[in-house]
Amino acid sequence: MRRRLAGMATLALLTLTAACGGGGGGGGQQPADEPVTITMWTRAATQAQSERLVKAYNSSHKNQVKLTVIPTDNYQPRIAAAAGAKQLPDVFAADVIFVPNYTSQGLFLDITDRIAALPFKDGLAPSHMKLGTQDGRQYTLPHTLDLSVWFWNKDLYEKAGLDPEQGPKTLKEFAQHATTVQEKLGKDGKVHGTFFGGNCGGCYVFTFWPSVWAAGAQVMNAEGTESLNDQPAMTDVFRIYRELHEKGATGPTTKEEQGPTWTGFFPKGEIGVMPMPSTTLGTMPADMKIGVTAIAGPDGGESTFVGGDSIGISSTSQNADAAWEFLSWTVSDEAQVEVMAKNKDVVARTDLADNKYSAEDPRVVLINSLVGKGETPYALRFGQTFNDPQGPWLRLAREAVFGDAAKAGELNAEVTKSLQQ
Structure with missing residues (x-):
């Protein structure tokens, strides 16, 4: 998660280099009957899905797509450099969280009218569509989706005396299940009740925020300029995880976990129940009995962080029609x-x-059913505020879970200050 959500510092380059035309125009057209090869960029995090889509499209269409996969950590600088040189590919994908920044810099072509003509437009993932919309105009389509959910290990549940077919329905019940697994099976130090990325800003937003949304509350205002992370809904979530840590149910490396390995312990059969990316379900050991359920609030409800990538036509593309043919086919x-x-x-x-x-x-x-129930938070300064290891959000989260929770108000003000810069 940290690799996927980090690296926002280079987005600052876009304010200096993006001169690619406005979001409502641009995009030259190719001759009507000539086969066209369009160029596409994606980050390595979505390589498998992108390659499958391109292969299927190329095998069944006259027009073709030439895909370039860029290492995830290098993706933001490459986009910034290409924007400055007016050498963006015909289409490019981007982490959905960062799409508002790209649209605000005019990097994507306005495809509002094209989307409106799709017979299934109302079924497109709403969170992705929301973040690809600016001033009532639409610029991107969903490309890949990754949702936060709760996984539980059915074998560990059964050994701990829990019902292996019943996952937690509230965050409080999640904590009870994790505590039971820890108390019954954790004496040898090989099994732990739960786990999370305690030193990873992106991990916190991906796994903690859905519990706030499930409780009917928000973490920011709609404009993404004011943090609400000192409000009761968020502090309740922090408190429950803090108590789990104090009980020793979160594993010995939770406090230090910076992100790269936070999903690696559950597949080893070491964790009773924990929040996980939905995309990891298909990579779990074939013989592992895993339950999956929606992330809930302290007293119920359900939500998810709808992550993944969106994709759009670059505002400098000379092959807009061919690019749209591909994009519309992908959905x-x-x-x-x-x-x-x-x-x-x-x-x-x-x-x-x-x-x-x-x-x-x-x-x-x-x-799949959670796509329409979850949220993708909007903020132009999301990366600097919430993903940067030196940013204010990580300081707030770590104090709330491991340190002095009384500092929440003061640190939340720092989060708001960052959002407004």
């Missing part, structure tokens, strides 16, 4: 079902949540 029934769902990826359309492939696994149906 078609054919691509979403036969490419994405067939490979156990989350579909980008709520109307296809229960398809012939996901129907084979109720856990996948549940994950």
